[in-house]
Amino acid sequence: MISTRLAKAALKLREVKPDPTAANLDGLQEVFNQESFLQASQTARNEIMFRSSETKYRDEVSYPWDNYFGIDIAPLLFGRSVLDMGCFSGGRGLAWYERYQLSHLTGIDVDQVYIDAAAQFAASKGIHARYKLACGEALPFKVASFDAILSFDVMEHVQSVSATMKECYRILKPGGLFFLVFPSYFHPIEHHLGMVTKTPGVQWFFSGKTLIRAYSEILDERGERAYWYKRGPQKVWERGNTINGTTLARFKSIILECKWKVVHQSYKPILTIGRNMSRNSTNRFLGRLLTPLTWVPGLQEVFLHRLTFVLEKR
Numbered sequence: 110m111i112s113t114r115l116a117k118a119a120l121k122l123r124e125v126k127p128d129p130t131a132a133n134l135d136g137l138q139e140v141f142n143q144e145s146f147l148q149a150s151q152t153a154r155n156e157i158m159f160r161s162s163e164t165k166y167r168d169e170v171s172y173p174w175d176n177y178f179g180i181d182i183a184p185l186l187f188g189r190s191v192l193d194m195g196c197f198s199g200g201r202g203l204a205w206y207e208r209y210q211l212s213h214l215t216g217i218d219v220d221q222v223y224i225d226a227a228a229q230f231a232a233s234k235g236i237h238a239r240y241k242l243a244c245g246e247a248l249p250f251k252v253a254s255f256d257a258i259l260s261f262d263v264m265e266h267v268q269s270v271s272a273t274m275k276e277c278y279r280i281l282k283p284g285g286l287f288f289l290v291f292p293s294y295f296h297p298i299e300h301h302l303g304m305v306t307k308t309p310g311v312q313w314f315f316s317g318k319t320l321i322r323a324y325s326e327i328l329d330e331r332g333e334r335a336y337w338y339k340r341g342p343q344k345v346w347e348r349g350n351t352i353n354g355t356t357l358a359r360f361k362s363i364i365l366e367c368k369w370k371v372v373h374q375s376y377k378p379i380l381t382i383g384r385n386m387s388r389n390s391t392n393r394f395l396g397r398l399l400t401p402l403t404w405v406p407g408l409q410e411v412f413l414h415r416l417t418f419v420l421e422k423r
Contacts, residue, residue, distance in 0.1 A: 116315045116323035123307040124327075129337060136164040138197065139304070141222050142337040155229060158198060158222070162230035165200030172384040173208060174201075174261060177290045177417050179375045185286055185419070188212050189256035192280070194245060195263030199227025203236055205259060214238040215255070217248070245273035253282040264291040264416075265299075268346040270355050274367045278422055286372065287420040294354045295410040297379070301350045304328075304338045310411075317348035324350055357409050357416055368423055375417035376403040382414040 127134070134140045135157075141147075146157050175182055186209035193202035196216030206214045216227050216238065224240045231238040243249050245267045258277050267273045277287055292299035297309040302320065305327050311320060321343050328335045340350060348354025364371065380386055381396035402412040 110319075110322075112315065112319045113322050113326065116311065116319050117327060119308055119311050119314070120302065120306040120320075120323055120327060125303065125305055125307055126331070126334075127304055127338065135160045136168065138220075138223075139338045141220075144337070158226035158229055159233070161198040162200040162203075162226050165198060166204050166230070167200070168384075169201045169204035170208075173204075174290060176387070177375060177377065177382060177415055178288075178373065178419065179377060180373060182288065182419070183209050186211060186257055186288075190254075191215070192217065192248075192250070192255045192258045194258055194260040194277070195266075196227050196240065197223050199223075199230045199238075199240070201261060202227070202259070203231060203234055203238070206236060206238065215250075216240045217243040217245075219244055244268070245276060248276045248280050250280045252279055253285075254280045255285060256282055257286045257288065260287075260289040260291070262291050262415075264289055264360075265294070265301075265352045265355055267353060268344075270353060270360065271363050271366065274363050274369070278367050278369065281422040283422060285422045287369070287418075287422070289420070290415045290417045291355075292415055293410045293413060294348065294352065294356050296413070296415075297411060301352050304335075312349060317350075317352075317354060318343065321347065321350055355416075357413065358406075360416055364418075364420065369420040370423050371418060372421050373419040375415075376400070376409075377414050377417070378403045378412050379414045 129143060140157065140161060146154055149157070189211055190213040191205070191211050193205070193214060193216040196202050196218050199216060202214055202216050205211065214236070217240070218224060219242070221242055224242050227240045241249055246269050258281060264270060264273070281287065295313065300312045302311065302324055305324055325340060328339050346353055378396050378399040380392040380399065386392050399412050402408045
């Protein structure tokens with residue numbers, strides 16, 4: 110198809126070819142697909158899991174996610190019982206546990222290796238936390254189980270945002286808080302095609318179906334070199350590679366539908382968030398110029414760094 114060929118050309122404008130031995134892979138989920146993990150002894154697997162957890166823990170300690178909110182959220186979380194929804198290998202959640210002095214931490218994710226890694230890391234730090242295999246659309250907890258839910262870069266990956274939000278509402282106690290941070294579908298560099306390209310904004314010009322087809326063809330062309338980050342057939346709910354296509358406008362309608370109260374929304378622009386980004390004087394200057402655009406409907410979808418909310422169960 111012409112659209113697929115054009116999309117492939119766009120992706121290859123700034124093509125990326127990941128190095129399977131690179132140290133910066135420790136924090137990515139793809140590290141668990143590599144033969145060096147799958148064929149390793151249990152001791153070696155545990156070491157790789159620990160490195161994944163430790164990477165996420167250190168990232169959070171060195172640049173706390175408070176920066177995304179732009180407010181001090183510690184008083185809202187002190188002594189709370191919390192669910193880490195999308196805990197991955199557990200490092201970020203344990204940094205939250207320590208930073209906010211939580212009373213209890215529970216984590217969920219969709220792959221057993223993440224649960225095992227998180228449990229191992231919690232044990233290594235002497236923290237009693239529990240981890241369960243679960244998805245956001247069917248949370249295995251009773252009504253009013255938690256004081257708060259924390260979720261970082263997860264909501265764009267769930268099959269149904271609406272169902273997940275309803276489940277989160279159900280398991281929170283009255284007055285409970287939901288802290289969530291995730292990118293809008295039209296964020297220029299959050300198209301989740303990073304194993305192939307750094308070309309920004311490709312989802313502005315091509316449908317998710319076309320991009321997945323182009324992405325998959327490029328991976329097929331790479332052959333066995335790409336075995337550890339290849340994707341399977343497109344899922345019904347995908348509007349892009351592993352993402353559901355949620356926009357700010359759609360998310361706000363879900364907030365109303367589920368009867369959440371918005372306690373806080375951050376309007377920080379792209380180029381201003383992140384340990385390295387925020388240290389760059391040029392980025393800080395450009396961020397000030399872009400800030401007014403984060404308040405303009407439509408343009409918010411592009412210029413907000415993340416959709417960042419604190420929601421309350423009424």
